Amino acid sequence: MVPRPVTPASPRTSEAAPSFEQAVTGVASAAVLVRNLVEAHLNSWGMDALVDDAVLVADELFANAAQAAPGQVIGLRVVLLAAFVLIEVEDPSPKRAAHREPDDEGGRGLMIVEALSAYWGQRPERGGTKTVYALLAIPRSA
Numbered sequence: 001m002v003p004r005p006v007t008p009a010s011p012r013t014s015e016a017a018p019s020f021e022q023a024v025t026g027v028a029s030a031a032v033l034v035r036n037l038v039e040a041h042l043n044s045w046g047m048d049a050l051v052d053d054a055v056l057v058a059d060e061l062f063a064n065a066a067q068a069a070p071g072q073v074i075g076l077r078v079v080l081l082a083a084f085v086l087i088e089v090e091d092p093s094p095k096r097a098a099h100r101e102p103d104d105e106g107g108r109g110l111m112i113v114e115a116l117s118a119y120w121g122q123r124p125e126r127g128g129t130k131t132v133y134a135l136l137a138i139p140r141s142a
Contacts, residue, residue, distance in 0.1 A: 018045050019079040026066035026074045026091065034062045034076055038087070045080050049139045053116045054078075057134050058087050060109040064132065065091035075131075084118065088133040090125060097122055097132050 020041050024030045038058040042051045058076070065074045068091050075090035097110060113120050117134035124130050 017079055017081060019077065021075065021077045024062070024074050024076055026062075026069050026072050028063075028066065030066070030074075031059055031062055035059050037076070038078060041078055042085065047080065047085060047138065049141065050085055050136055054085055054087060054136055057113050057116050057136065058089070060113050061087060061089040061132050061134065064097050064109050065089045065093075068093035068095060068097070081135075083138055084135040085138060086133060086135055088131050090129055090131040092129050094124065094128045094130060096130065 018041075020037070022033075022037055024034060035055045035058065038055050039051050042048070042054055047054070058078070062074060062076065072092050075088070077086075077088040077090075079086040079088075110120075113134050116136065118137040120132070120134040122130055122132040
């Protein structure tokens with residue numbers, strides 16, 4: 001089953017809301033593609049002020065998904081909303097993402113996501129997958 005980032009539980013957006021979706025294989029080398037896609041789309045939407053934070057958040061969410069479902073298809077979705085940029089990552093693992101204690105090997109991902117986003121969370125999807133998402137506030141100057 002291929003995870004689909006767009007689900008009935010996703011926030012409702014109008015057809016005119018700029019967005020993109022990409023299926024990416026859950027391998028470490030694909031993180032470069034995720035970062036590049038997020039950067040290119042945010043720049044094209046004039047959201048230059050959010051690029052660094054959004055790229056880091058997307059990278060952390062993707063890394064967590066790839067760790068939960070190595071080698072499987074991960075769904076990436078980014079939507080430009082009125083006051084936020086929504087980043088969603090869906091993976092086929094039903095196991096909830098959880099804060100870990102930081103160590104030399106990792107454990108800082110969700111702490112970084114929490115620090116950079118206005119809100120983050122996760123939801124189970126039909127078919128046993130899960131989506132982890134973050135909302136990044138658009139600066140007033142953007």
